[in-house]
Amino acid sequence: MKSVTTAKFSLIAGAIGVVILLIAHAVGVDYLYFASYTILQFIVLATAWNILGGYCGYVNFGSAAFFALGAYSSVFIHKLYPLPVPLLIVIGAMVSGVVGLGMGYLTLRLRGSFFAIATLALAVVLQTLVVNWDFVGGSRGAYIIRPEYLEIGSFKIPYIEYLFALMLALAIIALVSARTIERSQLGFGFATIRDDELAAEACGVPTLKLKLIATAISGAFMGMAGAPFPYYIGYLQPSSAFGLEYAVNSIAMPMIGGTTSWVGPLVGAVLLGSAQQYATVTISSAVNLLIVGLMLVGFVIIAPNGIVGLVQERLRRKRS
Template identity: 95%
Template sequence: MVAVGVVITLIAHAIGVDYLYFASYTILQFIVLATAWNILGGYCGYVNFGSAAFFALGAYSSVFVHKVFPLPVPLLIVIGALVSGIVGLGMGYLTLRLRGSFFAIATLALAVVLQTLVVNWDFVGGSRGAYIIRPEYLEIGSFKIPYIEYLFILMLALAIIALIAARTIERSQLGFGFATIRDDELAAEACGVPTLRLKLIATALSGAFMGMAGAPFPYYIGYLQPQSAFGLEYAVNSIAMPMIGGTTTWVGPLVGAILLGTAQQYATVTISSAVNLLIVGLMLVAFVIIAPNGLVGLVQDRLRRKRS
């Protein structure tokens, strides 16, 4: 990931095209969102339709702090993670006794409730939105760096942190506990696994990482409104990307986000951003038929066949 970031920076400087930073930022943002969703949806098997709500919480926490007392973006990321993590914990406490489609509908309802609150909260812009004027450059002593490049570096760091955390969880005792919930929650409870506690940890971690992804968004977009923060593409992509890549391993969301995110950015430039959700639908249908366990699962299955 670091090497890829260095290459993108060198290419952008060489050809003088800032759009590479904007496109790469978006792909990295989806890597964080897909990885965060996978902690609850992939590792635990609880499908969350409220990804956009946690992303928007991170974004609007930055708007709130910016209006009260402006802070550096890294601190806003920490605040966004705390706010979204706490809300994730509360959502889990209220909804995790539900299972299957009932839990999914409850998370979708959370997104609707939060969007209604934001639309009617004038301090953060309400329905008319809020402007965040970012500086053109970030000055560090006598050194100046373009602000979009700075945001790109921050999102690259967040993507690396999210992937390391997901990989660590997957190979830890916590990850094994999540897997027992995904495989058979009733059997896990009968064996003494503290399933509710593990699910609460998963919702808090998942929400925190989504809030981290959303915190820099107002500075990236410049003008934040509820329709953009609670956009359907965040809820859809955060689910589709792990499913395309594979939900049982940390690599799956990374592969799915790079593949789908790159296709969407290319379509945005060559056709229109309006076709992005169409691309998601077509790729989901294709991969459900060709690789129901995702690309990583498909590769793993073929390797097992060759060994046998």
């Protein structure tokens, strides 16, 4: 596993993606597309959070804000001139990345907790801005009419299938990037910040620069996850774009899965994401959020390295 190169890994991940796409197409149930879109979206969010949180050790509570930035930049552009969704994803990534960079520049020079607090407040402020901004719908929300089909030449693809494929591609890109970062010099730099920032700084690691890079990448991926969201949901209002479940899940999923490698967020997002899809249908959405919260608290106390950590420990014990 360790010896697989990035190119090979990307190929394998891409192949798995194509297989998933074919299976989904063969099953062809609309609900399945809607449900798995949400899970894929959480994979992107959890992976993005982990690039800053897991690798550098800086907590971002404002995932919902970055997600909503992506979503609302799509709404804004849609109202001006409807662009194709892949372009909107790029724009969403840039907007969220720049905001992440700005926030990071103001707060990352100070103690670590200031950044976390600022991200918490960022969500409230951006929501205030959006609520007061009538062009993007204000507090009433904005309708985005989703076309029935995407037409490329003579091909007609159902739009939800198209969105699903885009999100699948995003999830794969996010995972490949996270894995590449982890194994690169950048990733080692991040790890030194997480382990002992002062020592890293003293050894000549440009900590502020690295932290800013991590914040920008992480923010950009969250923006990407948010950009297609208005098309997915059809009607975007501030309370759904800034929903607490995004902030909580993007922290809980890596924490429960394990924060030290790209596998953790993936495991956490798939497990928690599918469990929530199931619980929302069968129990209620409030109860399932309560369960996520309790699991988060339980895991950080009892199993600080998440599911991946537990599995690794068991494997090590078996070997010895």
